[in-house]
Amino acid sequence: MAFLGAGQIYLLTRQKTHDLFLTEPTIRPMDMSNDIPKGLRLNDLGGTEIVCGRFRNHRFPRHSHDGLMLSLVDDGTQGIRYRGETHLGGRGVLIAMPPNEVHAGEPLDDNGWCYRTITIPTAFVQCFSGVRNTHFLCATVIEDDDLIDALAMLFNLFGDASLLEQEEAIMTVLGRFMAAHTNEPPPQNKTGTEARAVRVCKAFLTSQTGQNVSLANLEEVAGIDRFRLVRVFTRLVGLPPHAWHLQYRLRTAQDMLSRGHPIAEVTYSTGFADQAHLSRTFKRLTGLTPGYYRRTHLALLDI
Structure with a gap:
């Protein structure tokens, strides 16, 4: 089963020169060619987090992310409990979760699910999409072949592409996602x-x-x-x-x-x-x- 960049993911290490990230990365590989779950936090990409691998019997409790989470399931089906409903994410769809939305995840059978997921911090979502308000809602399971292809390409670019190409790919993913799949949340009753x-x-x-x-x-x-x-x-x-x-x-x-x-x-x-x-x-x-x-x-x- 292919994971990021034909079985490899890379940590990008560099120095920040300004508020924007302009310097070239130093790239080091990590083997991702098996089902063993691996997590990586890219601190010099603002804390962007990537998780890949198979989760067989693990149930993620109710939690939220300080960023937009996008996932591609490579095998099996993940159940996502969100806002009182259970959504099913499998091959051929994209799983999305807006920033700070509480949800839980679980397997549907003993085989679990194998996926690639990226969580893009809220500040990066604002920077690379041009959207100032990151308080939005979206469908949990999305059928959009162009967006799925763009996200798959983004994962592959962590292998051997330049920083500029990776950031352009993030802009492409976020631009299409924000334009086609987000909507304003209902107003909250608060004083x-x-x-x-x-x-x-x-x-x-x-x-x-x-x-x-x-x-x-x-x-x-x-x-x-x-x-x-x-x-x-x-x-x-x-x-x-x-x-x-x-x-x-x-x-x-x-x-x-x-x-x-x-x-x-x-x-x-x-x-x-x-x-x-x-x-x-x-x-x-x-x-x-x-x-x-x-x-x-x-x-x-x-x-």
Whole structure:
């Protein structure tokens, strides 16, 4: 089964010269020719994430991404639970999930599913599509041969194309996707006080990555009582505060591991009780262990 660039994916390492990314990449290969799940975070492409491989019996819990996720299934069928419905994604369709939309994934049988997926950070979506508002909805399963071909070409370009060609391919994918498959979400029933409370809570939680935050802490910074706060946060975000904070801590762990930080340091910095606790939680959300995730990046970075 062919994966990125005939069985290889490449990490692009370079220096930023400006807010735009203009310098030529240094390219190092990673074998992707088998079904073993692999995850890669391209930090110098703004944290773009790629996951490839087969997931047989792993169930992804409710979570969201800080970016647009696009997937191509190469074998099997993935079930996606989203907004009260279960969608089925198999060969010949594209699976899409907008930024910050809560969803879950699961296999339909013992064979699971094998896929290639890319999550493009919100800032990159804005930069490469020209769209300022990235709060949109779309169909979860999309039939669009031209878009599927463009995404498949983008995956292949990570193999041996120049940075310029890759970025042009991202623009092509995003341009067609945003123009043909997105729509405005329905207005949310929220007050200014509620929106501010959620915004303040998110800011506070992101500043407390390694801390054990209590509802009393959130109540104090939000300025509304804890019962209302939990209801409002869950309604507007899709996850309760503790789940959103856990997800943020795991994203921080991914970032640190991708840069070669020791697992013990990551465990301490992200507030997990011990490495076993980090490992269980990390694998539940990503399907990969922290050690495996880190080793993949170390092999690429020659650290």
